[in-house]
Amino acid sequence: MTDTTEQTPKHDVIVVGGGPAALTAAIYTTREDIETLIFERGVVGGLAAVTDKIDNYPGFPDGVEGLKLADDLRKQAERFGAVIELGEVTGLTDEGEYKRVETTSGTMLARVVLIATGSDYKKVGVPGEKEFYARGVHYCATCDGAFYRDKRLVIVGGGNSAIQETIFLTRFASHIDLLVRSTIKASDVLQAELQHFIDDGKVTVHLGTTTDEIVGEGQFVTKVIGTDTATKKKVEFPTDGVFVFVGLMPNSQFLESTPVQLDKIGFVETSENLETAIPGVFAAGDIRSGATMQIASAAGEGATAALKIREYLDGRSHPIQN
Amino acid sequence: MVKNITIFTTNTCGYCQMVKKYLGAKGMTYEEVNLDEHPHRQAEAMELSGAMTVPVTVVTKQDESREVIVGYNLARLAPAVS
Numbered sequence: 001m002t003d004t005t006e007q008t009p010k011h012d013v014i015v016v017g018g019g020p021a022a023l024t025a026a027i028y029t030t031r032e033d034i035e036t037l038i039f040e041r042g043v044v045g046g047l048a049a050v051t052d053k054i055d056n057y058p059g060f061p062d063g064v065e066g067l068k069l070a071d072d073l074r075k076q077a078e079r080f081g082a083v084i085e086l087g088e089v090t091g092l093t094d095e096g097e098y099k100r101v102e103t104t105s106g107t108m109l110a111r112v113v114l115i116a117t118g119s120d121y122k123k124v125g126v127p128g129e130k131e132f133y134a135r136g137v138h139y140c141a142t143c144d145g146a147f148y149r150d151k152r153l154v155i156v157g158g159g160n161s162a163i164q165e166t167i168f169l170t171r172f173a174s175h176i177d178l179l180v181r182s183t184i185k186a187s188d189v190l191q192a193e194l195q196h197f198i199d200d201g202k203v204t205v206h207l208g209t210t211t212d213e214i215v216g217e218g219q220f221v222t223k224v225i226g227t228d229t230a231t232k233k234k235v236e237f238p239t240d241g242v243f244v245f246v247g248l249m250p251n252s253q254f255l256e257s258t259p260v261q262l263d264k265i266g267f268v269e270t271s272e273n274l275e276t277a278i279p280g281v282f283a284a285g286d287i288r289s290g291a292t293m294q295i296a297s298a299a300g301e302g303a304t305a306a307l308k309i310r311e312y313l314d315g316r317s318h319p320i321q322n
Numbered sequence: 323m324v325k326n327i328t329i330f331t332t333n334t335c336g337y338c339q340m341v342k343k344y345l346g347a348k349g350m351t352y353e354e355v356n357l358d359e360h361p362h363r364q365a366e367a368m369e370l371s372g373a374m375t376v377p378v379t380v381v382t383k384q385d386e387s388r389e390v391i392v393g394y395n396l397a398r399l400a401p402a403v404s
Contacts, residue, residue, distance in 0.1 A: 042337070042394065043336040044340065049339075050336040052334060065334075086344060086396055104396075134375045135372070135373055138375065140337070142334035142335055142336065143334075143336070143337055143375060144374060144376070145334075146332045146357050146376070149361060219372070
């Protein structure tokens with residue numbers, strides 16, 4: 001039954017997450033006077049905000065710093081009236097016209113919820129990774145790279161993020177060993193840029209090399225042990241630190257006990273209207289099953305979701321009056 | 323009562339911006355130590371936090387007790403500066 005008590009704050013739209021999909025959706029909804037509250041538990045801008053440079057977002061011929069893009073998206077959303085609350089959504093219940101949203105700021109009701117929680121970097125899942133977290137094992141180059149001036153680094157991964165962050169970390173590190181389990185999957189443009197650093201001897205790429213263990217002495221990391229999959233022999237890489245970029249995992253834990261359908265990895269399944277199994281609950285961006293994990297796609301999905309939300313609200317009762 | 327706040331940051335750190343934004347929204351003043359500009363203070367940040375990461379926020383209370391918050395951790399930051 002819907003809680004209509006005066007004390008429970010009511011909103012037209014609550015957006016869970018504050019990355020490019022969320023902020024773009026909020027730009028669209030608030031421009032149409034649809035009251036919108038965004039909940040972000042981490043960094044406004046999401047993973048885009050902690051990415052050094054974004055070269056493939058349209059409209060920036062020379063690329064754009066992730067932090068700047070995130071900040072500009074935030075300003076644009078706030079200009080039209082979006083409110084960003086720093087906090088976390090912990091639960092979601094379908095109560096018909098309203099959805100009950102449990103947050104770290106208390107319970108709220110929303111006519112529409114947009115799930116745009118995105119994803120975080122995956123762990124590689126080897127011994128030593130947890131023990132040396134933030135003391136030699138890192139997942140954010142733009143945050144922690146500065147601690148490795150003139151030091152050796154190992155980077156694990158072969159996708160766009162791994163190559164982009166390897167290029168970023170060359171400004172600090174004396175040398176980087178890049179461990180790639182199979183082959184490099186990054187774009188040709190990034191690979192061409194990486195090649196300059198390989199030619200300079202700053203980066204050495206080890207294809208077909210697994211990461212098996214991160215070893216340290218005392219408080220800090222000293223080496224990474226892997227396996228050359230061609231020879232099956234163990235290989236060691238002396239290092240001062242390890243940065244891990246081996247893919248993304250969905251931020252959908254708070255949905256596990258809800259009727260929202262998740263795929264086997266945990267991404268949110270939606271209809272072609274971006275609506276989940278709960279009417280009035282939509283999903284957009286990296287959290288959506290089938291998403292392409294691109295910032296431009298996330299922004300596009302945010303815009304699409306906003307238009308679908310408007311259609312949904314137009315078919316419902318008049319806007320709420322708090 | 324908070325006596326003073328110091329934040330260790332870097333230029334490119336998104337989480338550092340969030341800590342500054344949070345404190346700014348609360349009307350709190352702080353000293354920022356940018357480790358890109360002052361790399362010699364990196365060891366100080368590491369000693370305080372036991373970690374090689376930023377942001378590191380050091381909240382010193384009137385009684386000189388000190389709380390060190392590593393990362394953008396609202397669950398710890400909010401009560402520390404309240």
